[in-house]
Amino acid sequence: MKTASKHSITINNKKYFYSLEPKGSKTTFVECEAAKINQKFLNEDIPTLLNDLSNLILAEKKYQHQQSAIIRFRIKPEDKKLIEQKARKRGYDNISTFMRDLALTN
Numbered sequence: 001m002k003t004a005s006k007h008s009i010t011i012n013n014k015k016y017f018y019s020l021e022p023k024g025s026k027t028t029f030v031e032c033e034a035a036k037i038n039q040k041f042l043n044e045d046i047p048t049l050l051n052d053l054s055n056l057i058l059a060e061k062k063y064q065h066q067q068s069a070i071i072r073f074r075i076k077p078e079d080k081k082l083i084e085q086k087a088r089k090r091g092y093d094n095i096s097t098f099m100r101d102l103a104l105t106n
Contacts, residue, residue, distance in 0.1 A: 080095075
């Protein structure tokens with residue numbers, strides 16, 4: 001297996017890094033923290049993804065900027081562990097998204 005190759009893209013004079021790692025003959029694992037990409041893609045889709053990467057990064061930056069308000073509250077450590085378990089069980093990567101979705105669901 002080949003190792004991941006690291007690359008960067010410059011947007012508005014700032015560098016954003018991404019990596020490509022071949023996973024067999026048909027897929028490549030792509031990771032770009034700035035665009036929140038962390039998954040395998042078909043090799044035939046990689047050129048389109050890379051062509052659109054700057055737009056994906058800018059869209060993620062806009063989304064993160066819109067998510068700037070903070071809500072904080074205190075809970076017991078055992079309650080936090082229970083919330084983390086429930087979040088993982090339902091497929092969430094982080095508590096914030098899980099709690100936001102719970103609070104905003106009708």
